[in-house]
Amino acid sequence: MSFNGKVEKRPPLPPFDYESATLKVQLAEEAWNSKNPQQVALAYTPDSLWRNRNQFLRGRQEIEEFLTQKWESELDYKLKKELWSYNFNRIAVRFFYEYRTKEEQWFRAYGNEMWEFASNGLMQKRFASINDIHINKNDRLL
Template sequence: MNFNKAEGKRPPLPPFDYESAHLKVRLAEEAWNSRNPQQVALAYTPDSIWRNRNQFIRGRQEIETFLAQKWENELEYKLKKELWSYNFNRIAVRFFYEYRTKEEEWFRAYGNEMWEFAPSGLMQKRYASINDMPIDKKDRLL
């Protein structure tokens, strides 16, 4: 699905049905697995509001900075998202991801996100609750 820069839209657009919500989740998973902060930030409104764990982030520039720092510290990051629920302009997902630190310690993070979309299909709000647990390299799932 291509981002239409001229119209400022990012399909699929709300209102969501099962197919479009599922596609939105797949596209988000692919973008985050790219580990490209600029690419990921384009999926959010310029004034997007995030709560990520205990951090409050506003706007694309803060999103890019946050993600660049995240992926500098979370090496070999790999994410799996699952559609949990959806309605008119909202989607809920559950997810897990794995990463290693520079000290070669492995972690798996589990979480839930609630997303709210603008009519353009850009995400305007993202609320994430995430818990990390250390794992042995041999216990990786991704």
């Protein structure tokens, strides 16, 4: 795959072993905690498919727009991801994150993600199931 004439690669590359899958999850956590939609979107193939809750996205532009809106409304966002399982080019992750609204209501979101990667290490599919709960500010874990 190429973008602007350059071959894109995002190590670690499949096939994954425990160490490379764990690193891939850690790198994703760090990228999402940067809250930089442009940076995060570059980890996905240009035609990447997403399901995030009840939303279906296709491609980097839609991903970047989604993340921009997300982090404009989910303030003080902090995420923790954990490797659940892996195989050749797929990784399953469980996660939770916390954020607050402009009205100062805090939430914790729990979820699972299924990731599928292209041979160059870019994510080509992401399917996320997520549930939010109200929390008190003093109950935050992150």
